[in-house]
Amino acid sequence: MSEHRNGPVRSAAARDAILDATARLLAKQGYDNLTMEGIAKEAGVGKQTIYRWWPSRGALITDCMSEGRLMPIEIEIPDTGHLRADLNVWLESVIAVVSDPGGAALLRSLVAAAAEDGAVGDRLAEMLGMDQALSLRFASAVRMDQLSEDAPVDLLGLAIVGAIIVPVLARRPISPDELRRLLDHLVRPAG
Amino acid sequence: MSEHRNGPVRSAAARDAILDATARLLAKQGYDNLTMEGIAKEAGVGKQTIYRWWPSRGALITDCMSEGRLMPIEIEIPDTGHLRADLNVWLESVIAVVSDPGGAALLRSLVAAAAEDGAVGDRLAEMLGMDQALSLRFASAVRMDQLSEDAPVDLLGLAIVGAIIVPVLARRPISPDELRRLLDHLVRPAG
Amino acid sequence: MSEHRNGPVRSAAARDAILDATARLLAKQGYDNLTMEGIAKEAGVGKQTIYRWWPSRGALITDCMSEGRLMPIEIEIPDTGHLRADLNVWLESVIAVVSDPGGAALLRSLVAAAAEDGAVGDRLAEMLGMDQALSLRFASAVRMDQLSEDAPVDLLGLAIVGAIIVPVLARRPISPDELRRLLDHLVRPAG
Amino acid sequence: MSEHRNGPVRSAAARDAILDATARLLAKQGYDNLTMEGIAKEAGVGKQTIYRWWPSRGALITDCMSEGRLMPIEIEIPDTGHLRADLNVWLESVIAVVSDPGGAALLRSLVAAAAEDGAVGDRLAEMLGMDQALSLRFASAVRMDQLSEDAPVDLLGLAIVGAIIVPVLARRPISPDELRRLLDHLVRPAG
């Protein structure tokens, strides 16, 4: 942290330094080696300044996710009318993360965090599109007859994201090819 | 532990007491509140006796899983010729676990453990059938024309398990109905 | 410990509670049963608070000695002009300690501590007058013709203290009578 | 230990290996780093074999002392008729030990052991001549008019040995010169 600025209003510099340190240390050392004390030292900040604004590691991580400090994953999914093409935009950013060893490790850390902090789980679900983005896109595809009318639009995203996350846990991430084959099966045109 | 039995060979009583305590405490307190010291005390055992045989919490947990001390999930999937009926046998045991709040919490703990210990991830994948059981059953179904020939038999299990696990992370487990709807879509007869 | 007082400056209450506990436990249990953990528990203090300020048991003990928390031994020796009378003032406090079984045990503990920690040895020597007090008094006596001019003033104290300490080690403390006989021989008037 | 010889009678080889290891480790690492386990490993012996025959570290050390495995100090003091000359024989062996840093450290270790084990204290007193040897020699000197009739023959040895041991504790051993000066004062001819 630089530009030490004290006073009765919240220091933006401190906030930024803390989230930055959190993201950096999470990526470098993993979730279980992420300590409040380490973050404070890395950020050049007193511990109390962290506890004043965030109640837990999980809260720090959700804030990092909200501000995109952790992963370059597209949250929005375009709707150009071509389902598979649109999905690929999203997929590419996901694959980029999962294929990189560091990215996979980071994702594992996020899952660990999610497992013990529900809010992280919510935020992670949203980031991966499971919450809304994928469902909405699939519903749109149904309306355009690019997806069978009885397809479970609210669940397909779940299955796709699950098929991505679960192998990451076991250290053998799904390959782009496999992912494409799965999509071919899941996202079949109406009929 | 009872029947204190020392000697130059491994004490079965100690081993059993330790794994038992691990399973009990993991279910009661969750993964991040599971401590080596707590296990030792609960098992009535010296810490060194744990460290002598297991290098980490993860190793204890994989052993518990291997011996079925944690979850009553069917690993074997029957093959009577009716895919959906056979899947239901497996599904029921999975749903029973996921629907119980304690079971869901335990599953979250296992995911947390898997996220920081690859071996736990492997063992968890195996327990949930992702490793082999589901793939083999799907392959058999293809041969019996109950599943499209070009279905990605090695990935369907992944998608199903993923769709189960991921919502558990966010504290809103998938409902049996939703799961059935997803299966209807994923496991369609040959078309 | 009472009056829990945290903050970025050293807590006098913690310091006092720790030294007090050290003195109490050393007297009660002896040096080799004196543990850092026991001191922390007795003082109602975290172990780190001890290690923050003292590197070892020895350092705790020297501090206790410096503050007279262990033994009521006169360090100063008066100089009224009558050597034997002045020595008796000092002797009496030493005899009081050595004659009491608890005092002898405590002295043995200090010797054990001194044997493995030089600083304790220094402090113990000082406390027993060997460092300066006795030598100075003897030198003064020489100037007043109460002690032979060629008496080894810097060594007489050593011999006296040694004759006191050594029997304590073997659990048969020197008796006051014996000590007086020895002094009669050692501290003979000039001539 | 070599020549592994089991059987229903005590193994002399084991006994020797254990005492040898004790002496070696005591000299190398000091009393407080001397562990039963370390001795067993160094001697190539099971721990039980030690505990079967010796109840404590102290007992091992007294046995070592009894067999002269630790220090080359003359226990017998000759009586040629010349007190100072005879004392010098003994003194020389003592000075040799005290002047060598290793010897001084070993002596400190013995004092530490004596402080917590009375038997070691007894044995140490005997080894240093305090028990009998010096007293007897002084008594003989009185009879030959080389020492004042009213000299405390039973205490002089105490004072001498004390003046040697105590400075060793504080890491500043008495010098041979100082020791000689002290003797000049203590052991004056009858006058």
Next chain:
DNA sequence: CCATAACCGAGACGGTACGTCTTGTCTTGCC
């Protein structure tokens, strides 16, 4: 315009748990 209140970095505090080491007892299997 100055007191006051909230912020800041720093870090001490009572604790819990870590993973290692040693203790003294007990058991196994060989001799």
Next chain:
DNA sequence: GGCAAGACAAGACGTACCGTCTCGGTTATGG
């Protein structure tokens, strides 16, 4: 029955963090 080997329950070691609490100091605001 002695022996080497070593597992066992117990518990201390010194370190790392936890989350709480002061400490001085800085700075914006409101009486």
